[in-house]
Amino acid sequence: MKLYNYFRSSAAFRVRIALNLKGLEYGYISKAFLKNEHRAPEYLAVNPQGLIPALEVDGTVISQSLAIIEYLDELHPQPRLLPADPLARAQVRSMALAIACDIHPLNNLRVLNYLRQELAQNDDGVNTWYRHWVAEGFRGLEQQVAKHSSTRRHCFGDSLSLADVCLVPQMYNARRFNCDLTPFPTLVAITTHLESLPAFDTARPEVQPDAR
Amino acid sequence: MKLYNYFRSSAAFRVRIALNLKGLEYGYISKAFLKNEHRAPEYLAVNPQGLIPALEVDGTVISQSLAIIEYLDELHPQPRLLPADPLARAQVRSMALAIACDIHPLNNLRVLNYLRQELAQNDDGVNTWYRHWVAEGFRGLEQQVAKHSSTRRHCFGDSLSLADVCLVPQMYNARRFNCDLTPFPTLVAITTHLESLPAFDTARPEVQPDAR
The missing domain is CATH 3.40.30.10 (Glutaredoxin)
Structure with missing residues (x-):
C-alpha cells in the first residue's frame, strides 16, 4: 500500500x-x-x-x-473502528462527519488561500474565520461526546473508534490556530488520552518524513 | 421514524x-x-x-x-446503496464524500451568511464563491464518475448508490446558483436519468410540505 x-x-x-x-x-x-x-x-x-x-x-x-x-x-x-451495532455505528459516524464535513473542509488550506487572495482577508480575518468554525463544530460535538463517552478516554463508549481518529487531528489544528478550548473539556480530555497512544503519537505531523 | x-x-x-x-x-x-x-x-x-x-x-x-x-x-x-465489494464501497463513499465534505459544507446557508455579514460580500462575491467550489468539486468528480459509470445512468457501475443520492441535491443547488455545467456532461446525464425516478422526484425541495 x-x-x-x-x-x-x-x-x-x-x-x-x-x-x-x-x-x-x-x-x-x-x-x-x-x-x-x-x-x-x-x-x-x-x-x-x-x-x-x-x-x-x-x-x-x-x-x-x-x-x-x-x-x-x-x-x-x-481493532475495529466502527461498533457492530448499527445505531452505535451511526453515532460514531455522526461524530466523525461533524468534524470531516462541518469543521475541517471550511478550514483547509485552499479555503484559507481563497479568503486571503480573493476576499483580501488579513491574518486577523483568516484566524477569526478559522476559530469560528472550530467553535461552531466543537460546541455540538462536545455535548454529543459528553453524552456517549463513558470514561472520557474515547468519544463513544470506552473503545477506539473512527470518531477518535478524526478528533485528534482536528484538535491539533485547533491548538495550532490558538482556538479557545475551554468550552470543550470532554474533547480536550479525550484528546489528551489518545495522544498518549503510540498509534496517534507516531502519526503526528511533525514526525513525518516530509516535515523536516 | x-x-x-x-x-x-x-x-x-x-x-x-x-x-x-x-x-x-x-x-x-x-x-x-x-x-x-x-x-x-x-x-x-x-x-x-x-x-x-x-x-x-x-x-x-x-x-x-x-x-x-x-x-x-x-x-x-x-435496494442497497453501497456495493458488497469493499473496494467498490470505497469508490462509492469517495464520490459521496467529494460532495458531502468538499462541496456542500462550503456552500450551505450558514457559510453564505458569514460571507455576507462578517466579510461584507455582496451577491456577486457570494455567487463567485459558490460557483468556485462547485466547479472545483465537480471537476474531479466528473472524471472519477466517467471512469466508473458504465451507462451514464448511475455514478458507479449501473446501479443506484449513495453517490447518486448525493449527486442529485448537489446538482439541484448548482442549477439554482447558475453554475456552468458544460464541463460536467457525465454528471449532468446521470442527474437527468435519476431525476426521472419517482424516489428522487418526490424528494425535490419544491414539493415538500414546508415549501409552500
Whole structure:
C-alpha cells in the first residue's frame, strides 16, 4: 500500500492513525501543498479530486480519508473502528462527519488561500474565520461526546473508534490556530488520552518524513 | 421514524431520497432555516450539532445525512446503496464524500451568511464563491464518475448508490446558483436519468410540505 500524504494534511493524519492502529505498513509519498504538488497533472492522474490523502492498493486508488478508513476497517477489523451495532455505528459516524464535513473542509488550506487572495482577508480575518468554525463544530460535538463517552478516554463508549481518529487531528489544528478550548473539556480530555497512544503519537505531523 | 427536515436543505434532500428508495414512511418535522428554528434550544436538545437533517428512531436521534443513510442501508438493504465489494464501497463513499465534505459544507446557508455579514460580500462575491467550489468539486468528480459509470445512468457501475443520492441535491443547488455545467456532461446525464425516478422526484425541495 502507498499513501499519498502530506505531513500537515489533517485528513492524511486521520489515515496515518488508522494505519498505525491496525499495524499496517505503507509507503509514504509526499505531495507538498505549498508547492502545489497535489494539483500537478501527475497526481491528478492518480486522484482526479486533487486532494490529499489517497491510498493506492494493488493499483487501485481510493480517495477521501473516511472512505479509506472504512475500507481499511472492513478488510482489517482489528481493532475495529466502527461498533457492530448499527445505531452505535451511526453515532460514531455522526461524530466523525461533524468534524470531516462541518469543521475541517471550511478550514483547509485552499479555503484559507481563497479568503486571503480573493476576499483580501488579513491574518486577523483568516484566524477569526478559522476559530469560528472550530467553535461552531466543537460546541455540538462536545455535548454529543459528553453524552456517549463513558470514561472520557474515547468519544463513544470506552473503545477506539473512527470518531477518535478524526478528533485528534482536528484538535491539533485547533491548538495550532490558538482556538479557545475551554468550552470543550470532554474533547480536550479525550484528546489528551489518545495522544498518549503510540498509534496517534507516531502519526503526528511533525514526525513525518516530509516535515523536516 | 421522524425526520427533522427543511425543504431547502440539501443534506435533508439526500435522506429523503434514501427513505423513498427504501419505501420507508416517516414523519416530516420542518425546521425553517430562515427563522433559525434549527438553532432554537428545543431543537438543540434533539440534535446538539444544530444542523438539519436528524432522524429520530425509537427515541434515539441520528444526525449527519451520511450517517443516517448508512444506518438505513444497514437495516433496510433493499435496494442497497453501497456495493458488497469493499473496494467498490470505497469508490462509492469517495464520490459521496467529494460532495458531502468538499462541496456542500462550503456552500450551505450558514457559510453564505458569514460571507455576507462578517466579510461584507455582496451577491456577486457570494455567487463567485459558490460557483468556485462547485466547479472545483465537480471537476474531479466528473472524471472519477466517467471512469466508473458504465451507462451514464448511475455514478458507479449501473446501479443506484449513495453517490447518486448525493449527486442529485448537489446538482439541484448548482442549477439554482447558475453554475456552468458544460464541463460536467457525465454528471449532468446521470442527474437527468435519476431525476426521472419517482424516489428522487418526490424528494425535490419544491414539493415538500414546508415549501409552500
